[in-house]
Amino acid sequence: MRLSKDNVERIQRALEGLLSEEENERFQADVVRDPELRAAYVERLWLHSSLRSEKDRLPEVFEGEPLAERKIVRFWPSIWSSILTGAAAACLTLGALFLGFGKPALLQNHVAILVQADNCKWAGSDLPTAIHSRLGAGTLALVEGIATLRFKNGATICIEAPTTLQILTAMHCRLIEGSLTADIPEPAHGFTVDTPDLKVIDWGTKFGVTAGSTGHSQVRVFEGEVEVAGSSKVKNQRLHKGQGIHVDSGYSSPEQEPARGQQVQDTNGWTSIPTSFGKGKDGYVRRGDDGGPMGFNPLLLVKHSDLERSYKNERRIILTFDVSQVTPGSLTEAQLFLDPKPSGFGFPSLVPDSRFAVYGITQEALDEWDEGGLRWGTLPASTESGPDPQASRKLAEFWIPRGGSGSVTVRSEELATFLRTRTNGLASFLIVRETGESDPSGLVHGFASKEYPGATPPTLRVR
Amino acid sequence: MASLPPDPGELTEAYLRLLATIERSLATYVYSLVASGSDAQDILQEVRITMWKHFPSFEPGTNARAWAQRIALNHILNYRRSERKRPSLSLDEAFIEAIASEIDRQGDRLDQQSEALKNCLRKLPEPHRKIILWRYYEDCGIEEIAQKSQRSVDAVYRLLSRVREVLQECVQRPNTHPSVL
Numbered sequence: 001m002r003l004s005k006d007n008v009e010r011i012q013r014a015l016e017g018l019l020s021e022e023e024n025e026r027f028q029a030d031v032v033r034d035p036e037l038r039a040a041y042v043e044r045l046w047l048h049s050s051l052r053s054e055k056d057r058l059p060e061v062f063e064g065e066p067l068a069e070r071k072i073v074r075f076w077p078s079i080w081s082s083i084l085t086g087a088a089a090a091c092l093t094l095g096a097l098f099l100g101f102g103k104p105a106l107l108q109n110h111v112a113i114l115v116q117a118d119n120c121k122w123a124g125s126d127l128p129t130a131i132h133s134r135l136g137a138g139t140l141a142l143v144e145g146i147a148t149l150r151f152k153n154g155a156t157i158c159i160e161a162p163t164t165l166q167i168l169t170a171m172h173c174r175l176i177e178g179s180l181t182a183d184i185p186e187p188a189h190g191f192t193v194d195t196p197d198l199k200v201i202d203w204g205t206k207f208g209v210t211a212g213s214t215g216h217s218q219v220r221v222f223e224g225e226v227e228v229a230g231s232s233k234v235k236n237q238r239l240h241k242g243q244g245i246h247v248d249s250g251y252s253s254p255e256q257e258p259a260r261g262q263q264v265q266d267t268n269g270w271t272s273i274p275t276s277f278g279k280g281k282d283g284y285v286r287r288g289d290d291g292g293p294m295g296f297n298p299l300l301l302v303k304h305s306d307l308e309r310s311y312k313n314e315r316r317i318i319l320t321f322d323v324s325q326v327t328p329g330s331l332t333e334a335q336l337f338l339d340p341k342p343s344g345f346g347f348p349s350l351v352p353d354s355r356f357a358v359y360g361i362t363q364e365a366l367d368e369w370d371e372g373g374l375r376w377g378t379l380p381a382s383t384e385s386g387p388d389p390q391a392s393r394k395l396a397e398f399w400i401p402r403g404g405s406g407s408v409t410v411r412s413e414e415l416a417t418f419l420r421t422r423t424n425g426l427a428s429f430l431i432v433r434e435t436g437e438s439d440p441s442g443l444v445h446g447f448a449s450k451e452y453p454g455a456t457p458p459t460l461r462v463r
Numbered sequence: 464m465a466s467l468p469p470d471p472g473e474l475t476e477a478y479l480r481l482l483a484t485i486e487r488s489l490a491t492y493v494y495s496l497v498a499s500g501s502d503a504q505d506i507l508q509e510v511r512i513t514m515w516k517h518f519p520s521f522e523p524g525t526n527a528r529a530w531a532q533r534i535a536l537n538h539i540l541n542y543r544r545s546e547r548k549r550p551s552l553s554l555d556e557a558f559i560e561a562i563a564s565e566i567d568r569q570g571d572r573l574d575q576q577s578e579a580l581k582n583c584l585r586k587l588p589e590p591h592r593k594i595i596l597w598r599y600y601e602d603c604g605i606e607e608i609a610q611k612s613q614r615s616v617d618a619v620y621r622l623l624s625r626v627r628e629v630l631q632e633c634v635q636r637p638n639t640h641p642s643v644l
Contacts, residue, residue: 012624016605017498028558042495042565046573047631049494050580051599053503054487058600061584062592115601132600150601153501187501 003040011041015048059132110134111170112151120145139166144406153188160348178342179210197247199229212344220244220441263325269463271326276450276457278322283374288312295371298452301343302445304433309440317431320367321460324425334416337459338408343446350442353401355435358410359392360418361428387430478518485528488574492532496539496559506542510535536563576634583633591626
C-alpha cells in the first residue's frame with residue numbers, strides 16, 4: 001500500500017491538531033470509511049503516541065545508555081501509585097503487602113523538568129541542575145543566569161538569578177528569595193507560590209513574584225488574576241492584570257548598629273577597608289522618600305528609569321570609607337567590591353543588561369553626611385538629574401548582565417587617582433544606574449550594606 | 464470442595480506481573496485516543512484501578528492486552544461523554560471506535576514497531592533528536608519550537624513531519640541503513 005502524499009500530509013497535520021474543524025471532520029469520516037487510510041493513520045498515531053507516553057525516557061534513549069530490560073520492578077512506582085489511590089477509594093487494605101516492597105518509589109516521582117538553563121551557575125541545590133533533569137521535591141539555588149522549569153501540569157516557571165526556589169509539589173512552590181515569573185495554563189489553576197510574606201494562588205494567569213533577602217515580597221500580575229493570601233500585614237485580595245502588591249516585612253531595625261568591621265591587610269599588599277570600618281558608612285536614597293531615612297538598611301538599592309511611572313523610584317547609593325589608616329599618596333591601585341543581593345523589588349526580565357557608574361565625591365566637606373538623616377534631599381553631591389558635576393567626578397563604570405548576580409569588583413586608574421587626593425581620611429562614592437527598564441516593574445538592583453547579616457559589606461581594596 | 468480464596472500477596476504479585484507485560488502498550492493505546500497528556504495520565508490511573516478491582520475475575524491465559532484495552536476504551540468513551548462541552552478536543556465516538564478496533568487488529572505489529580522505536584531514535588542525527596526532545600519530552604508546540612530553533616513555523620512543521628515519517632519508515636523496516644535518516 002502506497003499512501004498518497006496528500007494523505008501523509010493530512011495525517012501529519014491531524015497529529016499536530018492543525019486541521020481546521022471542517023478538514024478534521026472530513027478526515028475522521030475518511031478514516032472511518034477507508035481502511036487503507038485508517039491503517040496508515042493508526043501506524044503513525046501509534047508512533048506519535050509512543051513518543052508521547054514514553055517521553056520521560058527519551059533523553060535516556062538518546063544518551064545511548066544501555067536500557068535495562070523492562071523488568072517488572074521498573075513499573076512498580078506507577079503501579080503502586082495507582083493501586084494506592086484505588087485502595088483508598090475502595091477501602092482495600094494493601095498496607096501489609098505494600099510494606100513488603102520497601103519505600104514507595106512514588107514519593108520520588110518527578111513533578112517538573114528543567115527545560116532551559118541559560119548561562120546558569122548553581123549553588124546549594126539538592127536537585128539535579130543539568131538541562132532536562134527531572135525534578136522532584138527539593139531546592140534549586142540559582143546564582144547566575146535564567147532557568148525555566150516546566151511542571152507536569154503545564155505550569156512554566158522562569159527563575160532569574162539570584163533565586164532560591166523550593167519545589168514542594170507539582171502545585172506548590174516556595175520562593176525563599178529571588179524572583180520568578182509564572183505562566184499557568186488551565187490544568188494548573190490553583191498553583192501556589194509562597195514567599196516569606198505572602199501566598200500567591202494563581203487563577204489563570206501570568207504573574208511575577210519576588211522575595212527579597214531581607215524581607216520584601218512583590219507580586220505583579222501580567223495577565224489574568226491571582227489571589228494573594230496575606231499574612232498579618234496583608235489582607236486577602238484578588239489582583240488583576242496590571243495590578244501589583246508590595247509587602248515590606250524587613251527584619252532590619254533602624255536603630256541597630258552592626259559591629260564595626262576591621263581593616264585587613266593581606267600578603268599581596270592589599271588592604272581591605274569595609275564600610276563597617278572606622279568612620280565608614282553606607283546607605284541609599286529613593287526620590288519618593290516615603291521609606292524614610294535609608295542609612296541603616298541592610299540593602300543598598302539602586303535604580304534608574306526613564307519611565308514616568310518610575311520617576312519616584314529612582315534610587316542612588318552612597319558609600320564612605322575610612323581611609324585614615326592608609327597613606328593616600330602611596331596608593332597605586334584601588335578596587336571597589338560589592339556583594340549583590342536580591343532586592344525583592346522588580347523583575348530582572350524587565351531590565352536589560354545594566355550599566356552602573358561610580359562617582360567620587362570631590363568636595364571633602366560633603367563626606368560628613370549622617371546615616372540617620374539620609375534622604376533624597378540630603379544626599380551629598382547630587383542634583384535631581386544625577387551626581388553634581390561641581391562636587392563629584394565619574395571614576396568608573398561596571399555592568400551587571402540580566403540574570404547575573406556574581407560579586408562585583410570595580411577597578412579603574414581613576415579610582416586610585418581620586419583616593420590619592422583625599423586629605424581628611426575619608427573617601428565617598430555615589431553609585432548610580434545609568435540604564436533604564438522596559439516596564440515600571442523592572443528590577444531594583446541590591447547590594448549588601450554593612451548592616452546585612454553574614455554578607456560582605458561594600459569594601460575598598462587598596463595597595 | 465471449593466477452592467481456597469487466592470492469597471492476597473500472590474494475587475497482587477500476579478497482577479503486577481501482568482500489568483508489567485502490557486503497561487507500555489496500554490499507555491500508548493490511551494494516548495492514541497486521548498488528546499490531552501494529563502487527561503491520558505488520569506485515565507490510565509483509573510484504568511489500572513479498574514483492572515485491579517476486576518483482576519480476580521480475569522482468566523489467566525486469555526489475552527491480557529485485549530482485556531486491558533477494553534477497560535481503557537470504556538473509560539475513554541465515558542470521559543469523552545463527560546467532555547462534550549469541549550468540542551475542540553473532540554474525537555467523534557465512531558472515529559474512536561474505528562481507531563480502537565484498528566489498533567486491536569494491528570496489535571502485535573504495533574508492539575513490534577514500539578520495540579524498534581528505541582533503535583530508530585538512536586539513528587537520528589542531532590538536529591532531529593533535538594526537535595523530538597522539544598516536541599515530546601518538553602511538550603512544546605510547533606510555534607514554541609520555531610522560537611527556540613529560530614526557524615519558521617512552517618519549517619518546523621515540515622521538519623517534524625519528515626522526522627516522524629523517517630521514524631515510521633524505520634520502525635516498519637528496522638534494518639534500514641542509518642544513512643537514510
